[in-house]
Amino acid sequence: MLEALPGLEAVAEGELRTVPLARDIRGLRFWYPGEPERLTRLRGAVAAYRVRAWDVPRPRGLLGHQQLGELTAFLEEVGRFGGHRSFRLAAAGRESSVMTRIAEELQTALNLPHDPEEGELLIRLRPQEDGPGWEVLARLTPRPLSARPWRVCNMxxxxxxxxxxxxxxxxxxxxxxxxxxxxxxxxxxxxxRALLGPYDAMVGVDTNAEAVECARSNLRAAGREVEVAQVDALQTGLPPRSFDLIVSDLPWGDAVGTHGGNAVLYPAFLAEMHRLCSRQGRLVVLTHEIKLFERILREQDRWNARELFQVYSGGHHPKAYLLGKR
Ligand SMILES: C[S@@+](CC[C@H](N)C(=O)[O-])C[C@H]1O[C@@H](n2cnc3c(N)ncnc32)[C@H](O)[C@@H]1O
Structure with a gap:
């Protein structure tokens, strides 16, 4: 099964439907007889898990001789594929004596160190969704799928x-x-975007020199050539209607930018992007300043806007909007 950020389940499911051998798709659960490697290339999900259920009424039942043998074999197979170097358990009551025993048994059986905080083989235990037993989810990859290999610079x-x-x-x-x-x-x-496929042209700008260098490093690591310039987005000097798609996550007023500054920045941004956007072009905005952005949208008449999604990510609930010129 897949795990998506809350709010992005439909996007992850849509991508799953493009995986040739994925069958019997119910939300993010599915049956898959193909190569697990294909699932690790999914971009809309944060993790892919192999799932197996045991007909036991409580987790203690997994400590039975037969169940423990089956559980070990199941986890070893995932570990052989993913090359995990440690494991951790995620379950309600992770600190309970039963969970501690399960962790101890697995440490010996798998011959992997138990690292409760950073363990690479993430093992989730939970009551079965559609049955009386318990299910075990084992994450295929040592790191979440959202931790991209190209990210050599973080900000x-x-x-x-x-x-x-x-x-x-x-x-x-x-x-x-x-x-x-x-x-x-x-x-x-x-x-x-560069990894998704062809486009006619693409350029990024940021006023912060460090950010520009950071983006360049990440693009280099991804093996993609895209121009990134240290320029104010509101003063690019580019001719009108230069772009067909403008996409931006605006400063949110906490980690980046200030609330007062955003009250000035957001309307100025919408005005300048209106100038730079082609007639049939699209403007996509992600922001955590929802009240401010929606008020500004109500007070203007140059853009049509519709909400795309609201996502829960990193302690924030930003919303995404798709705007088109009226
Ligand atoms: C929320 S961050 C963008 C994060 C980015 N999407 C990423 O994944 O790292 C907002 C960025 O806007 C930049 N910024 C703020 N005002 C700007 C302006 N007028 N022109 C260009 N960049 C600006 C900041 O330097 C900051 O890097």
């Missing part, structure tokens, strides 16, 4: 890569798009 306020993927998927992916990513930060939106 405060950096976007979760699965959110960037979702923004691009819902904005629409077109080969002929000229794409602008104002306020590109560490370049998450640029890299994720």
């Amino acid at each position: 405060g306020g950096g976007l979760n890569a699965t959110v960037a993927y979702a923004l691009h998927k819902l904005a629409g992916q077109r080969d002929e798009d000229r794409i602008f990513n104002p306020m590109s930060g560490s370049g998450t939106l640029l890299v994720e």
Whole structure:
């Protein structure tokens, strides 16, 4: 089964439906007889798990000789694929004596160190959704899928890569798009779009020199060439209608930017992006300043806007909007 950020389940499910051998898809649960490697290339989910249920009324039942043998074999197979170097348990009552015993038994049986905080083989135990037993979920990869291999540089306020993927998927992916990513930060939106497939042109700008360098490093690590410039997004000097898709996660007023500054920045941003956007173009905005942004939308008449999603990520609940010119 897959795990998605709350709010992005439909995006993850849509991507799952493109996996040739995924069958019997019910939300993020599915049956899959293919190579697990294919699942590790999913971009809209934060994790992929192998799942197996045991007909036991309580977790203690997993300590039975037969169940423990089966559980070990199940986890070893996942470990052989993922190359995990440690494990951890995630379950309600993780500190209970039964969970402690399960962890001790697995440590011996799997010959892997138990690291309760950082363990790479994440093992979730929970009551079965559609039966009386307990199910065990084992994460296929040592790190979440959202921790992309291309991320060699991180910055405060950096976007979760699965959110960037979702923004691009819902904005629409077109080969002929000229794409602008104002306020590109560490370049998450640029890299994720560059990895999705062809586009006509793409450029990112940020006023912060460190952010520009950070985005360049991430793009290099991803093996993609995209121009990133240290320029104010509101003063690019570019001609009108230069872009078909403008996509941005605006400063949110806590990690990046200030609330007072945003009250000035947001309307100025909408005005300038209106100038830079082509007639049929799309503007996609992700922001945590929901009240401010929705008030500004109500007070203007140049953009149509609709909400794309609200996601829970990193302690925030930002919303994404798709805007088109009236
Ligand atoms: C929320 S962060 C973007 C995060 C980015 N998507 C990432 O994944 O790292 C907002 C960025 O906007 C930049 N910024 C703020 N005002 C700007 C402006 N007027 N022009 C260009 N960049 C600006 C900040 O330097 C910051 O890097």
